[in-house]
Amino acid sequence: QLQLVESGGGLVRPGGSLRLACAASGVTLENISIGWFRQAPGKDREGVACIGGMTGARYYADSVKGRFTQSRDDTNKEVYLHLNDLKPEDTAVYYCAADACGMGVHRIWYKHWGKGTQVTVSS
Numbered sequence: 001q002l003q004l005v006e007s008g009g010g011l012v013r014p015g016g017s018l019r020l021a022c023a024a025s026g027v028t029l030e031n032i033s034i035g036w037f038r039q040a041p042g043k044d045r046e047g048v049a050c051i052g053g054m055t056g057a058r059y060y061a062d063s064v065k066g067r068f069t070q071s072r073d074d075t076n077k078e079v080y081l082h083l084n085d086l087k088p089e090d091t092a093v094y095y096c097a098a099d100a101c102g103m104g105v106h107r108i109w110y111k112h113w114g115k116g117t118q119v120t121v122s123s
Contacts, residue, residue, distance in 0.1 A: 002027070002112040006096050009117030012086055018119060020081040022096030029053070030076040033101040035110055038092035038119075045095070047105025051079060059101060064090075086121045093118050 003025040012018055022034055035050040050059045051070045058070050069082045083090065094117055097110035 002032075002098055004096050004098060004112055004114035006094060006114040006117040009094060009119045011120045011122065013123055014087055014121055016086050016121070018083045018086065020083065020094055020096075020117060020119070022079045022081070022114060023077060024098075028076040029072070029079050029098075033099050034079045035097045035101060035105045036070075036081050037095045037097060037105065037107065038090075039095070039116075040092040043092075045107060047107070048094070049081060050101035050105045052101040053099065057101065059103060059105060061105070083119065086119075088121045091119060091121050 005023050005025065006020060008018055008020040010018060031053040033050060033053040036048040037045045038048050039045040048061050048064055049068055049070055060068060067085045071080045071082065096114045098112040100109035
């Protein structure tokens, strides 16, 4: 069973940056595609980004394209979502999930989910 854990959330001012990490308990994320989602209060969970496990292909939702980036560490222990130029509208609980990445991020594709990390963007 793949157990995912997110970290790196926090309170940041508009225009600031955060780095979120996604890791799996006991295993690396080599060859595992990771999707990122976020959910604001009262709203549905929406796809934000994903990174392909085999190809490294990256997808970004229009709302974050040009501001967020993704990477992996050298040992594939963690996948990162770099949140830059943050806006109040980015405030949400952010989740990572496995194992899919295509031309979009669709919730029904994913079997494994972390518990989320809170990102709050406020002045």
